[in-house]
Amino acid sequence: MTDTPKPRMTTTAGAPVASNSTSQTAGNRGPVLLQDYQxxxxxxxxxxxxxxxxxxxxxxxxxxxxxxxxxDITHLSAAKVFDTVGKTTEVLTRFSTVAGELGAADAERDVRGFSVKFYTEEGNWDIVGNNTPIFFIRDGIKFPDFIRTQKRHPKTNLRSPEAMFDFWAAQPESVHQVTILMSDRGIPVNPMHMHGYGSHTFSVWNKDGVRHWVKFHWRCQQPIRNYTNAEAQKIIGETRENYQEDLYNAIDEGRFPKWKLCIQAMPEEDALNVPYNPFDLTKVWPHSDYPLIEVGEMELNRNPENYFVYIENAAFSPSNVVPGIGFSPDKMLQARIFSYADAHRYRLGTHYEALPANAPKCPVHHYHKDGSMRFFTNDFGNPDAYYEPNQYGGPSADVSVQEPPLKISGDADRYDQLEADADYVQPRALFNLLPQDEKQRLFDNMAAAMGPCSEPVAERWLSVLAKVHPDYAAGVRASLKKDSDVNAISVTDETKVDTTE
Known part of the structure; x- marks a missing residue:
């Protein structure tokens, strides 16, 4: 115990509080008074x-x-975050599940979010990705419908495998991501044992304005480790918070996890000639054509002092880029550039980027004004400088950071990207790479997820798998039959027991 006097408790307006344990009442047994503002x-x-x-x-x-x-990648990007070998930048990283609510179990089979905010000298740069290099869909207009299939059914208020597989079967492009999700990689043991990816195609340009298209890869420096369904079920029975426990305790004990940041770099002109759409989020770039180039290393070494302030309030957005890093014609990326920032304005408020987790470490000069929770000034020392252009010394744009023009263009239209067999080529290559024991786990995992589906939906999805590889569909079909037989035997045994009783 310490004899140091405690600070005096106050209201949020700073007035001292006389009691934090009793309300004001009219007499000892009277009603509570409305004037008890505390x-x-x-x-x-x-x-x-x-x-x-x-x-x-x-x-x-x-x-x-x-x-x-x-x-050194300064020949590829003029971003100052990369300008010197050995340079360090503070980062904030948030990992997540995709489908689960705030109280969901950590060890569910799901894609994991992997987002990193760099507090650079030229503003915040966010890589907002996942632990997979691709995604279920390639056009943002499908995203609201996709997410509805991952959430709760409006009548039953339960998760609906029927909706999931019905949607996926109508989007053959999703089979690549679903294969990864149902494979051994579907349940990482915790955030420290998985890779991360920016997933989208981005662009970088050097001081001469030469552009490359890039993919960002976070290569985990810890062993890659995953749970089976049975192991995850056991963990969830013991704790729903194992990811939080593992990550917090590792950093608290000085076991700092690390990831190497690498890029794949494609010359701008190559995008017109490669046999696949390099801006399609459901496709990867072959490493044999565009090998990984090391950029740097991230180490997580400090737990936040307050989870809500720094993690729940953290707002990551692909729209946060800095000079030397930009976007691409990736349709999903283009949609996310709007939707993420808009989600933050709804969830956190108009001025969410002024909150501690999101505030840049560099000077900030803009003309946004008023609105809810306006708790800062930005009159730049002169209250007359509240619009632009002005003659009062307010901030103005800097043409030197202008992005070079894109060399890809075309007529504006709603293009339906139908690629016949193209959506099955990369999933087929992935399936062929899996050893037989991992293929069997893939079959079993997918059959378990499909168990509640109706026969028409199951058959539609099996037809998609058959286009990837006949063995893929046959393996899942066999696992479905095996599960069905086990359930039938279980029901028969229960009936016998009931009859005996």
């Missing part, structure tokens, strides 16, 4: 302690760390 403030704040959870990626875990440049 009681009202306390209850009113509690009513507002919860903000809307993220529509997707609601359950998450995060930490601070540093990014250190280990290789």
């Amino acid at each position: 009681l009202i403030e306390k209850l009113a704040h509690q009513n507002r302690e919860r903000i809307p959870e993220r529509v997707v990626h609601a359950k998450g875990w995060g930490a601070f760390g540093t990014f250190k440049v280990t290789n």
Whole structure:
């Protein structure tokens, strides 16, 4: 115990609080008085302690760390974050599941979000990706429907495998991601034992304005480890928070996880000639054509002092780029550039980027004004400088950071990207790479997920798998039959027991 005097408790307005344990009443047994503003403030704040959870990626875990440049890529990008080998930049990383709500179990079979915010000298740069290099769909207009299939059924309020596989069967492009999801990689043991990817195609350009298309890869420096369905079920029976426990405890004990940041770089002109669409989020770039180039290393080494302030309030968006890093014609990326920032404005408020987790470490000069939670000034020392252009010394644009023009263009239209067999080529290559024991686990995992599906939906999905490889469909079909036989035997045994009783 310490004899140091405790600080005096106050209201949020700074007034000292006389009691935090009794309400004001009219006499010892009388009713509570409306004038007890300290009681009202306390209850009113509690009513507002919860903000809307993220529509997707609601359950998450995060930490601070540093990014250190280990290789010179200034010939590819003029971004100052990369300008010197050995340079370090503070980062905030958040991992998450996609489909589960805020109270979901950590060890569910799901894609994991993998987002990193770099607090650079030229503003915040966010890589907002997943633990998979591709995604279920390639056009953002499908995203709301896709996410509805991952959430709860409007009548039963339960997850619906029927909806999931019905949607996937209508989108053959999804079979690549579903194969990864149902494989051994579908349940990482925790965030420290999985790779991360920017997933989309981005662009970088050097000081001469020469552009390359790039893919970002976070290569895990810990062993890659995953749970089987049975192992995950056992873990969930013991704790729903194993990811939070593992990540927090590792950093608290000085076991700092690390990832190497690598890029694949494609010259701008190559995009017109490669046999696949390099801006299609359901496709990967062959490493044999575009090998990984090391950029730097991220180490997570500091737990946040307050989870809500720094992790729940963290707002990552692909729209956060810095000079030397930009976008691409990737349709999903183009949609996310709008939707992520808009989600943050709804969930956190108009000025979400001024919150501690999101505030840049460099000077910020803009003309946004007023709105809810306007808790900062930006009059640049002159209250007359509240619009642009002005003659009062307010900030103005800098043409030197202008992005070079894109060399890809075309007529504006709603293009339906139908590629016949193209959507099955990469999933087929992935399937052929899997050893037989992993293929069997893939069959069993997918059959378990499809168990509640109706026969028409199951058959539609099996027809998609058959286009990937006949053995793929046959293996899942055999596992479905095996599960059906086991269930039939179980029902028969239960009937016998009931009859005996």
